Amino acid sequence: MATTRNTTWQHVEHGFGPLYNSESQILFLGTMASPKSREAGFFYMHPQNRFWPLLQALYANPDDPTDTTGTTKETRKAFALRHHIAIWDPIESCDIQGASDSSIRNIVPSDLTGMVKHSNISIICPTGAKSNQIFHKYQAPIFEREHIHVDIVPLPSTSPAYASKTPQQIIDMCKERLGANGMTTNPAYTEHL
Template identity: 30%
Template sequence: MSDLIQSFSVASGKAPTTLILGSIPGVASLEASQYYAHPRNAFWPIVCAYYGIDINQDYNVRLEQLNQNGVALWDVLKNAERKGSLDSAIKKHSIIANPIDQWLATQERVKKILLNGGTAKKEFMRHFASYIKNRDIDVIACPSTSPAYAAMRFEEKQQRWHAALSKC
């Protein structure tokens, strides 16, 4: 039997320019009620290094500083059934996407969407490709920051993420 997972609300400041989308929170994130809470997830080390945020600060302070830099965090999936944390365990029939199109319609300054990993990319394109097609928004697929994606070294992930974050 699978567990029903529900994602968090969008974490955004007043006028975001970049939206970073994961797939759906893992077990550690759900338990902590925090985006990217697994201690070996590379997300916070990568974005903190890019924006000059002290990674040792409290989660809420880091999130607020990320928002102040124009970055919003969310997940492509609103609900899904999954046992454990692996995206490969998501039951496809159970997927419900977040209303990203509705949110974007109210966020005219968002010009860049970064997709964190293959599942985020696949599900975003499945649900929102037609919506995003004629809009002035760059969609950039980034390597997963999850510790489960061990095929790429941290340094390579960081270099690719920093390149994506720097694109205008």
């Protein structure tokens, strides 16, 4: 392993598969599972990541106090599938320094086509600039070649490293972008943010 600025490069494999089923309608893409997520075997498990509070704000039924993401793999998986949400990352393996998206290199991309073909996914939302860049470099040409048509709606990163926006600003940006593409969301549910 080479080191740069006292940070070690590490080759990482994603370690767990996508979350979706045949009823999934919208796919949220990260980049590569963080160390905390790989350890837990599930998406966005770093306690400071704002992904699950964002999903709750966008999709939870405000009239149902039990419709929450919770904090466990099981409750979050159930929430996503109940709301027809799929989650995956465009990277199957790569070299990375810690959890820094900007350090990612030597990418082996994930296959997203099977998910889309075996579900109702019509919108793909890369979360963050790096996710969007990777999707367009690796997966978009395959989608075009295979005549797979979906709307691409880039969303802001939910990483704690993306601190220039408040949680409410991220929610508002996502609502605006998803609403403009016909993907309705529930009224904001922000008490846990």
